[in-house]
Amino acid sequence: MAKAQATSGAGQGGFRQAQAWLHTWCGLWFSWLLFAVFLTGTLAVFEEPITHWMTPEHHAEEEAALAASTRPTASLGQRLDWGVAYMQKHHAGAGMWELWPADAKGAGELRVFWFDSQRQYVSAELDTASGAPLPAASQPPARLTLGGQHFVDFHYELHAGKVGLWIVGIAALAMLVALVSGVITHRRIFKDFFTFRPRKGQRSWLDAHNAVAVLTLPFQFMIAYTGIVISGLTFMPVGVVTQFGAGMPGAWAFQAALNEPGKPRPSGRPMALPALESFALRGQQLMGQPVRAVVIDHPGDAAARIGVYGWNEDAGAQRRLSATSGLAMFSAATGEVLQLRLPGGVDGGKASLTQSVMAGLHMVAFGGLALKWLYFLCGLAGSAMMATGAILFIVKRRPRHLGEFGGATARVYRLIEAANVAAIAGLGVACIGFLWANRLVPPGLAQRDDWELAMFFGVWALALVHALARPAAAAWKEQLGLLAALCLLLPLLNALTVGDHLGAQLLRGDWESAGVELFVLATGLAAGWSRRWMARGKSIAGSAPRPAASLESEVQA
Amino acid sequence: MSEWLAGLLSLALAFAGMAALAFAMERHYEQLTGGRNRPPARALRCLGAALLLAALLPCVWGWGATVGCVAWLGFVSAGAIGCVAGINAAPRWAARAAWAFGPGALLALAWVCIAP
Numbered sequence A: 001m002a003k004a005q006a007t008s009g010a011g012q013g014g015f016r017q018a019q020a021w022l023h024t025w026c027g028l029w030f031s032w033l034l035f036a037v038f039l040t041g042t043l044a045v046f047e048e049p050i051t052h053w054m055t056p057e058h059h060a061e062e063e064a065a066l067a068a069s070t071r072p073t074a075s076l077g078q079r080l081d082w083g084v085a086y087m088q089k090h091h092a093g094a095g096m097w098e099l100w101p102a103d104a105k106g107a108g109e110l111r112v113f114w115f116d117s118q119r120q121y122v123s124a125e126l127d128t129a130s131g132a133p134l135p136a137a138s139q140p141p142a143r144l145t146l147g148g149q150h151f152v153d154f155h156y157e158l159h160a161g162k163v164g165l166w167i168v169g170i171a172a173l174a175m176l177v178a179l180v181s182g183v184i185t186h187r188r189i190f191k192d193f194f195t196f197r198p199r200k201g202q203r204s205w206l207d208a209h210n211a212v213a214v215l216t217l218p219f220q221f222m223i224a225y226t227g228i229v230i231s232g233l234t235f236m237p238v239g240v241v242t243q244f245g246a247g248m249p250g251a252w253a254f255q256a257a258l259n260e261p262g263k264p265r266p267s268g269r270p271m272a273l274p275a276l277e278s279f280a281l282r283g284q285q286l287m288g289q290p291v292r293a294v295v296i297d298h299p300g301d302a303a304a305r306i307g308v309y310g311w312n313e314d315a316g317a318q319r320r321l322s323a324t325s326g327l328a329m330f331s332a333a334t335g336e337v338l339q340l341r342l343p344g345g346v347d348g349g350k351a352s353l354t355q356s357v358m359a360g361l362h363m364v365a366f367g368g369l370a371l372k373w374l375y376f377l378c379g380l381a382g383s384a385m386m387a388t389g390a391i392l393f394i395v396k397r398r399p400r401h402l403g404e405f406g407g408a409t410a411r412v413y414r415l416i417e418a419a420n421v422a423a424i425a426g427l428g429v430a431c432i433g434f435l436w437a438n439r440l441v442p443p444g445l446a447q448r449d450d451w452e453l454a455m456f457f458g459v460w461a462l463a464l465v466h467a468l469a470r471p472a473a474a475a476w477k478e479q480l481g482l483l484a485a486l487c488l489l490l491p492l493l494n495a496l497t498v499g500d501h502l503g504a505q506l507l508r509g510d511w512e513s514a515g516v517e518l519f520v521l522a523t524g525l526a527a528g529w530s531r532r533w534m535a536r537g538k539s540i541a542g543s544a545p546r547p548a549a550s551l552e553s554e555v556q557a
Numbered sequence B: 001m002s003e004w005l006a007g008l009l010s011l012a013l014a015f016a017g018m019a020a021l022a023f024a025m026e027r028h029y030e031q032l033t034g035g036r037n038r039p040p041a042r043a044l045r046c047l048g049a050a051l052l053l054a055a056l057l058p059c060v061w062g063w064g065a066t067v068g069c070v071a072w073l074g075f076v077s078a079g080a081i082g083c084v085a086g087i088n089a090a091p092r093w094a095a096r097a098a099w100a101f102g103p104g105a106l107l108a109l110a111w112v113c114i115a116p
Helices: A002-044 A047-054 A058-069 A076-090 A149-157 A161-185 A202-215 A217-230 A238-244 A247-259 A277-287 A315-319 A349-363 A368-397 A406-440 A448-469 A472-497 A502-507 A511-541 A551-556 B003-023 B026-033 B041-054 B056-089 B091-114
Strands: A096-100 A110-115 A121-126 A291-297 A305-310 A327-331 A337-341
Touching: A002 A047, A002 A149, A002 A161, A002 A368, A002 A406, A047 A058, A047 A149, A047 A406, A047 A511, A076 A096, A076 A110, A076 A121, A076 A277, A076 A291, A149 A161, A149 A448, A161 A202, A161 A217, A202 A217, A202 A368, A202 B056, A217 A349, A217 A368, A217 B056, A238 A247, A277 A291, A277 A305, A277 A327, A277 A337, A315 B056, A368 A406, A368 B003, A368 B056, A406 A448, A406 A472, A406 A511, A448 A472, A472 A511, A502 A511, B003 B026, B003 B041, B003 B056, B003 B091, B026 B056, B026 B091, B041 B056, B041 B091, B056 B091
Parallel strands: none
Antiparallel strands: A096 A110, A096 A291, A110 A121, A291 A305, A305 A327, A327 A337
């Protein structure tokens, strides 16, 4: 009996132990990269407010545009006629004309797009009072910046194109492995569901790691899985290659088959383009959305096709997981409806719809601000999960070496500790450094946006050098202190360089700028608090230096 | 229903529900009462489950069935995180907050249903 129990226990323990081993190492080696992906991905939720804060010169322009959009301007039909007249006069040979007549309220700018002779997608803006072409913006904006887009791009391709995409994809796969093995390893998942025991060293780190992971588990699974699915065609190219051929021609053919089913071939018989307004109004009625764009394939040909696309800014878009807009296609010659897609629908069948929903789920295109904040919170919890896991690895091994790396164990632990500091506190410093660079790099500098990016990566690299050069406890404290200082001083820097401050932002109702600064201030306070907490913890315990940043600081760093 | 109202109501109900589930466990009931008496576990679990289900209602009203379910999962997670923080920092206050949020949100929900 006793023997039977022992063997069954060992068998169970064996499986659990194998999963624990997998969780530890899979988690550790990917935790730094995943922390960076998660933190920047979390910031990417508020990409637009960050971009708004980083382009202060645009604020006046935006307000003017807002004021202008309330003034009545030319009607939809008039705008479409002007667009067609411009295209007929200047780009009659283009195979596709794309007119963006107005915003969802029928106001705003009037823009036309086409492919030039080099297959480049180009556009022109027309005056909404006369239909005359407006001079193109002759110089790039003074404060050229990637803005919040930096966080979006970094979190899925690390600014390294396809190579970066693959690296992040593999890391996301490793995260799924770590999630499953973590759930199996966690013996008391329900008993410890609400447990957090503060001030207990290793125990507290484990509790924190478990709590943020278990409580937000649905989100963590969803965000990693949908992240992989969005780029599924890159990660699993065989389907497209076997059906459409390899290389760019195959990719083009696939895109054409997916996005342009039933596109007519030009007949060769000329036919004047009919007035577009009636098509636009019918399309509007059929799909139930205001007109965003009218696209004419083969203009001037008898086989011309007119596509009417909808604006997705209605309240209904908040209630749809799939973020596609409505679309109605007409034959220009007969006026018959060739294709109708309702808002939220897709062209490519169930598989396409699934992918569209997964992409919507990942990018929280639905639900408005409340859901954005929810994603932000869950993203911070995910970042905290990576950070606490990486710190737990070292805290567990500090009292006694486990000797995983033979004679080099102490040195490897030292490297891991430095990587923790640089990946967690250092990334925080790099992110806030990016905002500092935005105010410090002089406007008008050539390739200014690259300089900002160089500051981000430069600061991060310096953080790693610093973490390697200093003892771990000192490195934590210094980087957390620097993070706190940079965060708390950012509003001052903004006031000195641009002359804007929280009071003015709140007075003019600029919640985007105020939100960015308030969050940065909160992060600074949290980082400063955890720096002090570390210093005190060390003096009270008198123990060996510990890499013990508080949960909040990593979460918000 | 505005998204903010829906979100707040759902969050309040999720917090109250998670608190009820937590206090149904001996460890956390002890944190609350300081004594060794057993919690009314079954009643608290039923109450907690009911409150979590009730948190789905404002989500479905605010965002429809599909987005509502996604939002509900998120609010349940957020409520649970708030609950863990609250219970371990100040268990009595967490219980009081749950007592205020649960019935308060249910009343508000009933009001929204009845009022046009």
